[in-house]
Amino acid sequence: MTGRTLYRKLVDSHTVDLLDEQNVLLFCDLHLMNEYTSPQAFAGLHAQGRPVPMPGQHVAVVSHIIPTHAAPVAQRVILDPPSALQARNLRRNCEQHRIALFDTQDPLQGIEHVVAPEHGLILPGMVVLCGDSHTTTYGALGALGFGIGTSEVEHVLATQTLVYRLAGDMRITVDGRLPRGTGAKDLVLAIIARIGAQGARGYVVEFCGEAIDALSIEARFTLCNMAVEAGARGALVAPDQKALDYVLAHAPDLAEDGPWREAALAHWATLRSDADAVFDVEHRFDATQLSPFVTWGTSPDQALPVHAAVPSPQDFDDPVARSSAEQALRYTRLSAGAPLAGTPVQHVFIGSCTNGRIEDLREVAATVGSHHVAPGVRAMVVPGSGAVRAQAEAEGIAAQLLAAGFEWRQPGCSMCLAMNDDVLADGVRCASTTNRNFEGRQGRGAITHLMSPAMAAAAAITGRITNLADPLQWPPLAPQETRHA
Numbered sequence: 001m002t003g004r005t006l007y008r009k010l011v012d013s014h015t016v017d018l019l020d021e022q023n024v025l026l027f028c029d030l031h032l033m034n035e036y037t038s039p040q041a042f043a044g045l046h047a048q049g050r051p052v053p054m055p056g057q058h059v060a061v062v063s064h065i066i067p068t069h070a071a072p073v074a075q076r077v078i079l080d081p082p083s084a085l086q087a088r089n090l091r092r093n094c095e096q097h098r099i100a101l102f103d104t105q106d107p108l109q110g111i112e113h114v115v116a117p118e119h120g121l122i123l124p125g126m127v128v129l130c131g132d133s134h135t136t137t138y139g140a141l142g143a144l145g146f147g148i149g150t151s152e153v154e155h156v157l158a159t160q161t162l163v164y165r166l167a168g169d170m171r172i173t174v175d176g177r178l179p180r181g182t183g184a185k186d187l188v189l190a191i192i193a194r195i196g197a198q199g200a201r202g203y204v205v206e207f208c209g210e211a212i213d214a215l216s217i218e219a220r221f222t223l224c225n226m227a228v229e230a231g232a233r234g235a236l237v238a239p240d241q242k243a244l245d246y247v248l249a250h251a252p253d254l255a256e257d258g259p260w261r262e263a264a265l266a267h268w269a270t271l272r273s274d275a276d277a278v279f280d281v282e283h284r285f286d287a288t289q290l291s292p293f294v295t296w297g298t299s300p301d302q303a304l305p306v307h308a309a310v311p312s313p314q315d316f317d318d319p320v321a322r323s324s325a326e327q328a329l330r331y332t333r334l335s336a337g338a339p340l341a342g343t344p345v346q347h348v349f350i351g352s353c354t355n356g357r358i359e360d361l362r363e364v365a366a367t368v369g370s371h372h373v374a375p376g377v378r379a380m381v382v383p384g385s386g387a388v389r390a391q392a393e394a395e396g397i398a399a400q401l402l403a404a405g406f407e408w409r410q411p412g413c414s415m416c417l418a419m420n421d422d423v424l425a426d427g428v429r430c431a432s433t434t435n436r437n438f439e440g441r442q443g444r445g446a447i448t449h450l451m452s453p454a455m456a457a458a459a460a461i462t463g464r465i466t467n468l469a470d471p472l473q474w475p476p477l478a479p480q481e482t483r484h485a
Ligand SMILES: CC(C)[C@H](C(=O)O)[C@@H](O)C(=O)O
Pocket: 036, 037, 064, 131, 132, 133, 134, 147, 417
């Protein structure tokens, strides 16, 4: 028998029943819910009078519709009636079925994918499901996470299982170390730009190689979070000592020595692809050649190094890519051949389940230093969770960013998808640390440029997309200074 991939090990250990060659009944260790994709699932359950047999394996978080104004969460009220109804429904459903909920006014509330690992809910080897595509995030801890549809949410609530079609195995090896000034966001944008927005469709991607080993767990969250933007059905990094340290620091039950902990550690040590495991598809990247990346279009794969020029549709041989580039440039109002760096922005958004964690905010603070947000720019920081917010306040990051002219908000999805009242106006261009730059994502007609926290911070200071490695662009000059090239 040939060796198994980590992905296959995770599937095998959760297979309750083999349905046919392609489908298994998969056990779900943890099901996360939000207010947006759960209401119909509960309605379906109630219509059939079915209970939730394992309520302890489900956790709900109000994430998407929550207002993120600066006022304390204890005073937080959802004014939009349909959104308020969604939050009320979630509360009622959770109470009825005894499901834990991070509610609207909970100081630990935030984005589901930021909140769950913080509380030690994600452990290596788990299968984690959620009615949300960015559930791939948990691969950073060696857990198989992926998004499910509303009817599947109902199935998981009722049976704790999912009818699951098997994915293929893809391995992406990233050799070498990331150059200074680049990080997981640049890497994942570069990977998606190379393999395409559908490049991993049908596959679970295992990331490995020297560059991945060197990433922190929070950086791995960023990487696995965005794997879904290449179409991946899951993303994994084999858990190493860093992952174990993270989990032991966050999971209170495991903090003390004991047989449970010993058994868990012994199991986690087996969570790696066997040396002779065969992958259906392999990609290799050289980290040492990476530059800071930024998107120019309306799909996450329309991204280039920040020192590049806006492409021309003629650059694309494939007719589909050419016409989507044409459409994208019309929407983003960029001219082919113009340098990407220097493009003026009116808004900066720092947050989301991709880049709303404490390390991201530290990166922002380090970039901002003693500089100030450029006149005419509105810059918002929305921490990924209440815990991230409190930590950033304790470290002085909040005070520094407030003094620099940033808005310091309460946690939530906010302007990542503009489902609350954080919506951009038509034509406003935004430097954003989020994961999707689709048309209208941050507001009708609003233009999104995806980038790292450091680059978004620099854009806030200069009012332009900025190449931090170019001494003519960064650091910014004080008004009385002149620059000699
Ligand atoms: C609202 C939810 C279903 C959606 C997702 O699945 O990802 C959202 O979180 C997003 O980022 O677009």
